[in-house]
Amino acid sequence: MGDEPAPLRAIVAKRLSRLTDATTHLTTESETIEEYCRRKNIVVVAETEDLDVSGGKPIRERPKVGPWLTLDHLHEWDLLVLYKLDRGFRNHLDFTNFYHEFCEVHSKKIVSVSEDIDMSTQMGRFIAGILVQFAEWELERMRQRRGDAAKVLREEARWGGGPFPFGYIPYKEGAFWYLKPHPMYAKEVVWMAESVVAGKPPGVVAWSLTQRGIPTARDVQNDFFGRPMKKYKWTTTQVKHILRSDLTRGYVVHHANGPKKPPIRVIDPDSGEFIRRAPLIDDDLWVKLQAALDSCTKKLSGIRAKGSVLLEVGFCGYCGAPLYRAGSKDRQGRDYPYYLCKYAKTTCKPSRSIDKDGLEDAVFGNLLSAVGDCELTEKRVIAGDDHSAILMKIGHQITDLTAQNFTRGGVSDFHAKMAVLQAEYERISAMPKEPPVIRRVSTGKTFRSWWESADDDLRHAYLKDADVTVRVVLAEHADKIMLSGRSTTDKAENPALDIPLSILTEAGKFAVHIDLGTLAEQLQHASAVTA
Ligand SMILES: [Zn+2]
Numbered sequence: 001m002g003d004e005p006a007p008l009r010a011i012v013a014k015r016l017s018r019l020t021d022a023t024t025h026l027t028t029e030s031e032t033i034e035e036y037c038r039r040k041n042i043v044v045v046a047e048t049e050d051l052d053v054s055g056g057k058p059i060r061e062r063p064k065v066g067p068w069l070t071l072d073h074l075h076e077w078d079l080l081v082l083y084k085l086d087r088g089f090r091n092h093l094d095f096t097n098f099y100h101e102f103c104e105v106h107s108k109k110i111v112s113v114s115e116d117i118d119m120s121t122q123m124g125r126f127i128a129g130i131l132v133q134f135a136e137w138e139l140e141r142m143r144q145r146r147g148d149a150a151k152v153l154r155e156e157a158r159w160g161g162g163p164f165p166f167g168y169i170p171y172k173e174g175a176f177w178y179l180k181p182h183p184m185y186a187k188e189v190v191w192m193a194e195s196v197v198a199g200k201p202p203g204v205v206a207w208s209l210t211q212r213g214i215p216t217a218r219d220v221q222n223d224f225f226g227r228p229m230k231k232y233k234w235t236t237t238q239v240k241h242i243l244r245s246d247l248t249r250g251y252v253v254h255h256a257n258g259p260k261k262p263p264i265r266v267i268d269p270d271s272g273e274f275i276r277r278a279p280l281i282d283d284d285l286w287v288k289l290q291a292a293l294d295s296c297t298k299k300l301s302g303i304r305a306k307g308s309v310l311l312e313v314g315f316c317g318y319c320g321a322p323l324y325r326a327g328s329k330d331r332q333g334r335d336y337p338y339y340l341c342k343y344a345k346t347t348c349k350p351s352r353s354i355d356k357d358g359l360e361d362a363v364f365g366n367l368l369s370a371v372g373d374c375e376l377t378e379k380r381v382i383a384g385d386d387h388s389a390i391l392m393k394i395g396h397q398i399t400d401l402t403a404q405n406f407t408r409g410g411v412s413d414f415h416a417k418m419a420v421l422q423a424e425y426e427r428i429s430a431m432p433k434e435p436p437v438i439r440r441v442s443t444g445k446t447f448r449s450w451w452e453s454a455d456d457d458l459r460h461a462y463l464k465d466a467d468v469t470v471r472v473v474l475a476e477h478a479d480k481i482m483l484s485g486r487s488t489t490d491k492a493e494n495p496a497l498d499i500p501l502s503i504l505t506e507a508g509k510f511a512v513h514i515d516l517g518t519l520a521e522q523l524q525h526a527s528a529v530t531a
Contacts, residue, residue: 010037010079010111012047013065015087029083036113037081045077058094060102061415074106081111088112157252157277165247166217166238167280170224181278188214189280193243193289199379199438202243202293203461206234210457217242233457243289250279283396287388308339309360309460310470316341317473317481317513319348325356339472354472354510362507363470364451366514371499372448374523377440386433394425440522447523467517478504478511499523 012033037044048064060069068077080103082088088110089095103110109119159170159177167189168179188209195205210233215222217238219229246253246265252275253263265274281289314323323339330336339359341351398421401414443450451459471481499520505512 007041007043008078008109009045009076010042010081011065011068011077012037012044012081013059013062013088014047014049014083033081033083033113036111040118042079042081044081057414058090059088059098069102074108077108079109079111081113083112084114085110085112085117157275163217163221164224165245166220166242167248168277169220179277181280182220185214185220186280189242189248190285192239193281193285196239196243197285197288197292199292201461201465202239203236203464204458206236206239207455207458207461209234209239236461240293243293248280249283249286250277251275252277283392287392291386291388308356309456309463310339310363311460313460313463313468314339314359314363314470314472316343316348316351317471317477317511318351319343320482321348323354323472326353327356350474350477352474352509355508359470359472359507359510359512362505362512363514366503366505366512367468367516367519368448368451370503370516371519371523372446372451374447374499376443376445376447376450377522377524378443379522380439380441386435387428387431390428391425394421394428397421398425440524442524466519466522467515468519469515469517471513471515472507472510475506475509475511481511481513 014029014033036042046068048062048068050062050064060066067073069080080088085095089098099110102108103119111118157178159179161177164170164179167182167186169182169185170177171180172178192205192209195208196202209216214234215229216232216234219232222229242248246263252266254266255261255263308325310323311325312322315321316323319341321342324342325337326340327335327337337356338353339356340353341348344351344353398418401417401421454462473481499516501516501520503514503516505514
């Protein structure tokens with residue numbers, strides 16, 4: 001033992017810290033390790049840097065350091081140098097296994113620089129004792145971490161007062177307030193989502209919510225805060241907003257980039273996972289819902305009829321601009337509501353105000369005589385399979401598995417389980433995709449009976465959804481009606497239903513061109529109904 005020993009050869013294993021500024025962390029680590037090796041006359045054979053994601057793996061399976069810990073390289077080194085034991089091993093069990101199964105068998109030593117544990121010295125005989133301490137410390141530290149994580153999570157998911165999303169209700173627990181799914185309205189959110197997935201336009205969903213007296217988010221809040229409820233009507237925009245919002249999925253969000261930019265999801269700094277309340281819509285339904293919303297985006301005008309069924313349905317036949325609703329008093333002081341081209345007072349000179357009731361009577365009367373006896377059908381979307389739901393599910397399983405491996409101190413057979421999931425993900429991604437099937441089912445109602453029972457908001461939503469458009473010019477200019485690129489003359493009329501594609505009619509001194517849009521597709525022969 002008196003001989004000057006040959007310098008020991010070391011493998012330095014570093015691990016990048018997750019969610020922290022990895023560079024500064026590594027600099028400190030590197031300087032400390034370098035200084036240590038210089039002082040102890042240790043020759044560094046190799047330095048490895050594994051990303052933190054591999055920290056969940058046993059050290060011999062980590063991509064960078066792992067290969068050095070194989071039989072091929074055994075003769076090249078003596079020491080494994082770490083900054084801290086917990087950066088080298090997942091837990092105490094991992095450490096003791098590596099020590100007994102590898103280090104003792106192959107006469108390799110472990111050095112932990114910051115903890116000053118050097119198993120190549122006389123101190124090695126105390127290693128057993130240190131191991132026990134390490135184990136205890138490790139377990140205690142994990143307990144603490146988990147406790148801290150739970151605390152942060154609870155703090156972030158608190159409700160701080162103010163507006164809360166539709167479908168949730170604040171409740172108090174201990175000294176703090178939190179949000180939980182509302183006993184009644186959480187179900188309405190699911191109903192909204194399922195309706196849209198089944199093919200109902202969001203405008204009709206909004207109408208139905210109003211009809212059934214479901215309060216809007218603002219009224220739920222009014223009620224909660226003890227203010228009078230205003231009986232607001234639901235709008236298409238609100239329905240769409242709820243069905244697109246991360247809040248509906250329980251994510252806690254933060255307007256980190258200002259109120260105008262979309263909010264970001266709050267991440268628990270410890271687990272790296274999103275902080276989430278109980279979601280109102282599960283992930284499977286969410287995926288289908290987003291696809292359904294994407295496919296009906298053009299119908300989400302967000303315009304409310306407010307008694308004007310022809311808003312964004314009626315257009316100026318001269319310039320193509322939408323007609324807006326206006327009103328004045330006549331000489332007897334009665335209201336005179338009318339529609340008018342947006343540019344009537346500026347650039348669209350020939351256009352005139354059109355009596356609202358006269359125009360609506362002409363349009364509605366012609367629609368009813370054309371299709372009133374046809375039977376109304378409803379769109380049903382029979383979901384196709386583009387595998388997005390199952391792929392998302394596997395994605396979540398992969399995330400969960402990774403997170404568990406980090407925060408619960410490792411998962412047995414982690415790599416085998418991960419490999420199975422990844423293989424399944426690839427297999428399903430490669431499978432052919434089936435598009436959704438859209439089928440129209442009978443409602444057992446004629447268009448007329450439905451129309452007569454519907455209110456203005458529903459009629460408006462329906463006409464918008466069916467792409468029905470109305471163009472108006474003065475009768476003497478009937479030949480000048482602008483059809484805005486939409487060609488209806490070269491298409492065959494619907495032979496099965498005898499429904500015209502368009503109708504030219506009059507309202508007072510105006511010529512009115514009604515394009516039936518896709519109305520014919522939404523109707524079928526009413527023989528069963530009228531017979
Ligand atoms: Zn005009």
